[in-house]
Amino acid sequence: MPRKVLLFLGLLVCTSPAFAIPPPDVVASLWQAILQMIGVVSVFLAGAWVAARQFLIQHAPILKRKSVFIPVLLVLLVLSGFALSPLFAATGTSTMIPIKGELLPIETVIKREKDAWVRQWKLKTVHEMEQEASLARSASQLAAVQYQDIQSFTPQALQDLLTSRGSELYILDIREAMEQSKFSIRHDAVFRYGDLVHDILPNNLPKDRLIVVLCHSGLRGYMGAQFLKHAGFEQVSFLQGGLAAWSKQGLPVVGTVDFKVKAPLQPSKQQALAMDAYKVQVDPAGSSAMKLPKLIQLPYExxxxxxxxxxxTLSKTKPVLIVCKEYGGCFQGLNLIWLIEQQGGKVAGLYDETGQHLRGLIN
Structure with a gap:
């Protein structure tokens, strides 16, 4: 009798609500998930014990003997375990283990670049972007961002996750509209990097899915993830090498991979000076002004x-001449030209003071 009482009490404890019904954040806690499984298994064992014994005793009187009944029951439980194991394995893999990318310093990620020129350019540019964003935020009286390591994914790793656990990801493309018009991959939303710099966030951005920020080279993605992290989104990441690396690996895209655009009119310095147009310098924040009259400085990025x-608005009344002297500024100048033309404005051309930066950007 004492053994039966102890057995009853043990089953009662194991099948109590604290074990059988998980708390709301069970998915986030492996320990709570284990307790949940213990509760479920306990309920199953207790039910199986009672039901099997009653059924078998009625149809096989020999099973009244414990020496026969217990081995038979154990065999049935083992077979049930094999039948249910795939279900538990699938559930445990997809919902109990959160998705994690590589948590590496941005310099380490950049050093994986195979092209030496690209590698050096990115190492230099990423810190310039931090300074430019700080200037823009300071001008808008926004708090400084404490840059930190952000988790990231290689293109192949992200492709595998999109295939196996895509519903747990939120893909945010922060390239400019002209870049997005060329090609893209499956995404949930598009947004401008410049707005993220100013703490302007997309509507309905989820906190229960891992946000993966996309851009062309991986640098804006890294910076964009920093601003989201600063805004309180803990689950943020970016694509290593951006969509340039994605396309180089031959992974699936929507559209045609083409990074060059139609060449705009490129006036000489004398022509630029003589033009009756709004002259807008789009180089990064902190760049010195070019020597042109009535120059408007607009750090586009x-x-x-x-x-x-x-x-x-001005472009609809008089043509706009985009001017630049830095590679990043000329690249963003092409984005602004596309945007002006899409909205029915007039473009006088693009003046590159160096005469060099546009060569790899236009057809």
């Missing part, structure tokens, strides 16, 4: 959409 609107 870190400018918010609201800050772009006056230029878009």
């Amino acid at each position: 870190t400018a918010s959409t609201a800050e772009l609107q006056p230029i878009l």
Whole structure:
């Protein structure tokens, strides 16, 4: 009798609500998940014990003897375990283990670049981008961002996750509209990097899915993830090497991979000086002004959409001449030209002071 009482009490404890019904955040806690499974298994064992014994005793009187009944029951439980194991394995793999990328310093990620020129350019540019964003945020009286290591994924790792656990990811493409018009991959939302710099966030951004930020080279993705982290989103990451690396690996895209654009009119310095047009320098924040009369400085990459609107409005009354002297500025100048033309504005051309930066960017 005492053994039966102890057995009853043990089953009662194991099948109590604290074990059988998981708390709301059970998925986030491996220990709670283990307790949940113990509760479920305990309920199953107790039910199986009672039901099997009653059924078998009625149809096989010999099973009244414990020496026969217990081995038979154990065999049935083992067979049940084999039948249910795939279900538990699938559930445990997909919902109990959170998705994690590689948590590496951005310099380590960049040093994986095989092309020496690209590697050196990125190592130099990423710290310039931090300074440019700091200038833009300071001008808008926004708090400084404490940059930290952000988890990231190689293109192949992200492709595998999109295939196996895509519903747990939220893909945010922060390239400019012209870049997005060329090609893309499956994504949940698009947004401007410049708006993220100013703490302007997409609507309905989830906190229960891992956000993966996409860009062309991986640098804006890294920076964009920093701003989201600063805004309170803990589950953020970026794509290593950006969509340039993705396309180089031959992974699936929507559209045609083409990084060059139609060549705009490229006036000489004398022609630029003589033009009756709004002259807008789009080089990064902190760049020195070019020697052109009535020059408007607009650091395009870190400018918010609201800050772009006056230029878009002016372009409908008089042509806009985009001017630049840095590679990043000329690249963003092409983005601004595309945006102006899409909204019905007039473009006078693009003046590259060096005469070099546009060569690899236009057809």
